[in-house]
Amino acid sequence: MHTISFHVNGEPQTVRVAATMTLLELLRDRLHLTGTKEGCGIGECGACTVLLNGAPVTACLILAVEADESTIETIEGETRNGQLSALQQAFIDAGAVQCGFCTPGMIMSARGLLRRNPEPTDEEIIEAIAGNLCRCTGYEAIIDAIRLAAAANRAREDDSLLDAAPPRDDEGAADG
């Protein structure tokens, strides 16, 4: 067993884990953060995408011990004080959600993209979610949602268009 310490969605955590435990098992089974989904368990579908030190990873392919001293962001961290992020709202508005099982991973891939590239082209959006499988939507609305969220972020930077939601402290932060 190994003792590891890390931050999940800003909260410090210290846990003892077996060497074989994956980050996905740690998040879902130990920390009960079940928003992160398992679609295949072998890194092929992207449903378990989370941000590890700001970069999107498939949590089923990362060992929990690799997360020692790291910063992890999951879908549960997207919502702040009960308020959806602009990205989450854009998924609803654009009709980018159907069964919803790929949605958390899709949003985390998009978050990773917008973090490193706040104004992505459609090609860059497609590249960023190419590893996230969705069987329901046909992806078009998901691409629309990410484009919409990028526009909302730009609008937020423009004071005249500030919406009611408080600015997220991580928007645009280059910590990845």
Place this chain on the structure above:
Amino acid sequence: MTKGQPMADLKFVGKGISREDGVDKVSGSARYTHDLVVPGMLHTAVIRSPHASARIVSIETDAAEALPGVRVVLTGEGLCYRLGLYMQDKCILAREVVRYQGEAVVAVAADTLDIARAACQLIEIEYALNEAILDPRDAMQDGAHLVHPDLDSYDHMVGVFFPKAGTNVAHHQKIRKGDFDDAFESADVKLSASFYNPPVQHVPMETHATIAQALPGDRIELWTSSQSPYTVRHLMSVAFGMPHASIRVHVPYVGGGFGGKAGLGLEPLAYVLSRSAGGQPVKVVATREEEFNTLPSRQGLHSTIEIGCSKAGEIEALKSTYVWDAGAYADYGVNIGRAAAYSGGGPYSIDNCWIDSYVVYTNKIFGTAYRGFGHLEILWGIERAIDMMARKLKMDPVEFRRLNLLKEGDTTITGETFTSGHGSPVGCLDAAADALDWETPSAAPSEPGKVRGKGIAMLHKAPAMPTYTSCAAVIKLDEDGGCDILVSGVDYGQGTYTVLRQIAAEELKIPIERAHVTWECDTAFSPYDWQTVASRFAYMGGNAVIEAAADCLRQIREVAAHALDVEPDDIDCEDASAFVRGKPETKIPYGKLALGYTFPNGNSIGGPVIGHGRFIATGLTHLDPETGQGLPAQYWTYGAHAVEVEVDTETGEIEIVKIATALDAGKVLNPKLVAGQVVGGVIQGLGSALWEGFRFDETGRFLNPSFVDYKIPTAKDLPRETERIFLENPQPGGPYGARGVAEHPMISVPSAIGNALFDALGIEFTTLPLSYENILLRILETHAEKE
């Protein structure tokens, strides 16, 4: 007559309301069966057969049972249950023989998944190989190895399905109309062509998952990722001989289904494990590999289409022979074979029609419902053959279709009269063709070495369901004048709950924000629905909600009339209030009526307002066993796809330049949600067209049960442009005139692409998928033939 409020007054129906479940799903708070933990829950691993056909000689489980943490090891021996909806041909675990590679043979429930998996490694199974029969055409031959020697002893829906004892034919559906032989003989132009569709997987992103608990007193509680709470309950009741009320089924959020989660899945296995574990709850979750090769798929199909036409281009005779590769079990497959027959001539007027649809057992993964229910498969053949015939006649494919499509006064191949209430197949054809500028030749390809082509294909489908299919809705009015809507159809992504909410708000005259569908079906509380399949939930559930709302309003009027000292007929309702007609100042808010009305002196009348609505299919008949004549369809939905492709002749790569889809929806209930459903369906159809298909080796081993070897469309595979066109010719009896469109966007996508490929390359494709590899091989073959 359509059902519901007059069109002109609609506030919510027909509007692009966002889905109510969006917040739960984008925030990660939507709980799926995958996410659930019941205290004390055990975890399961399954050993699957490595052989397509073998006798189980022995199973040695002692070492596994001795492993600490192992609670139960079960084999098929002793599990003498037959399962099935239409045909009871399947056991919980293989008994005596295995019939496909991937079939579950042993299940272990243990304290952790790791222990269960380790225990599986300690189990020794000895098999004696049997002959494996892999091609359904071989399986139909006299003397073929029988996959089910006891077929004649299986219970099935009598009078609807006709298994042939002593053969591998689980069902043979016939359609006989007019005199095919004579008409074909005398036709001016004739065509015969054969086609093939491989089996494919649904690929819900949430694999099948179930938690079962055997409770004291012979009761069962289930949490399951299912499309069918009440059908699960019913089939469990039949299988285990328990009263329905002893079985409670919860269906939380479901991560996609597409037909694969209809009927029974892992529920019986989870239950018998829990029962053997002394009532500890047991969770069974399919791995992605098991989702591919243990759980059912879409059946493969071999089809032959013969068409005879007059010189003028009228179809005079059509014969289809469908040989379905049911795989090892045909519970659902038999009904697909039936639906394929009564739809089996395409959406055309055919006076002389002969169809044989055979559902044939083989030693492969078994089939079940998959979006389109046989129609993508049969229309791959029909719509390709229609194009081939148009060429023989030297007619434009659109013109040839327009001439032969069903029109008012025609009869379908089962004898149903086509009316304006069916919608407009011709309208769909023209709309799709126009969207692609059909008359204008393709623009020049983007690069040298590439060619372009256009193709079009029709689609049609009706709900394939028992003649007595029914459902109900309950609406409870809340103290604040809002409402909760209870149904047992499952919204596993289609958006139907949002549509039902729109309907309830519309009919009750309350703000949309105040109407809620209760998420999580529970057979203990939610009223009956057969199951969520066949593109019928918005139609049937919508009608039930309209009726439930009317029941609420009747109760509201009664109490308000008493309170205001008038007759109920004098009460109007608007803005969540009841008032005397013409006297809005008398209004009483619903909130003061929802639980009963209290007079100023304290006297009270009425009581909680709870509305009940129901719907049952009407007028449907069983099909005549010899001729197939009868009324199988509550309604039909017609549509068309027009597609332009660009093909790289050096590599076989194909790109979809544009695909336009026209559907006669009757009435669009929610444009935002239906647009998403159509795009999603088209892209799923693109998967069937270009990439997807199971591969087996010569021993029946399934070669591509993973996302690495079985590609589904990704964000990189999208067409350059998609377009959707909705016709709104109202459906009589439909809610606001709506008919189902859920499965339809997927159907005929491969056909349209196949037709476009001929236009681009001059090559007839008859086998799916139209992968780059297969396209290139055909290009090279054609070049070789020319040289």
